[in-house]
Amino acid sequence: MKKRIVIFASGSGTNTENIIKHFKQSTIAEVVLVLSNKKDAAVLQKAKKHNIKSLYFDREMLSSEKGVLKILQACNPDLIVLAGFLWKFPELILRSFPNKVINIHPALLPKYGGKGMYGTYVHEAIIANNEPKTGITIHYVNENYDEGAIIFQEKVALSENETPESVAKKVHQLEYKHFPKVIEQLLEA
Secondary structure, rough: OOOEEEEEEEEOOHHHHHHHHHHOOOOOOEEEEEEOOOOHHHHHHHHHOOOOOEEOOOOEEEEHHOOHHHHHHHOOOOOEEOOOOOOOOOHHHHHHHOOOOOEEEEOOOOOOOOOOOHHHHHHHHHHHHHOOEEEEEEEOOOOOOOOEEEEEEEEOOOOOOHHHHHHHHHHHHHHHHHHHHHHHHHOOO
């Protein structure tokens, strides 16, 4: 029986779609549900395009025992993947799914993590501090932003004339290459 992946995302869903495609022909796992906190998020349409069930939820549903937690318990995922999900993940769900929630961050944690550090904000801070490299961090989610145990990191060199857009492009390439593989390795373990 295939392992079950649930993905949380807030935006365009490029990582989500990449993960869905990676597991489309897999004998190991499949994406069974995509959840978003934005009604009009493109990720919901991408999930539908691939015949993956998708649902919108609000803050109340996320923190309620009768909301998202109940949906997850019914779905019984082997892994919950945060792929561009911007809200703090509730302890209620973390307690119910210990060591089953992972996130990807567009920097080399522990630097450039925490509340408000996502997307362009991370890349701008890295450029402002003249960092010679950046990368991605895949980590377990705990009760604090970006402080869970690190599972995987990959670096990329930066040049002197980087822009937030050029850094984002380099980071996205790392995400697309490594995120599905790390998920697969976790589910095979």
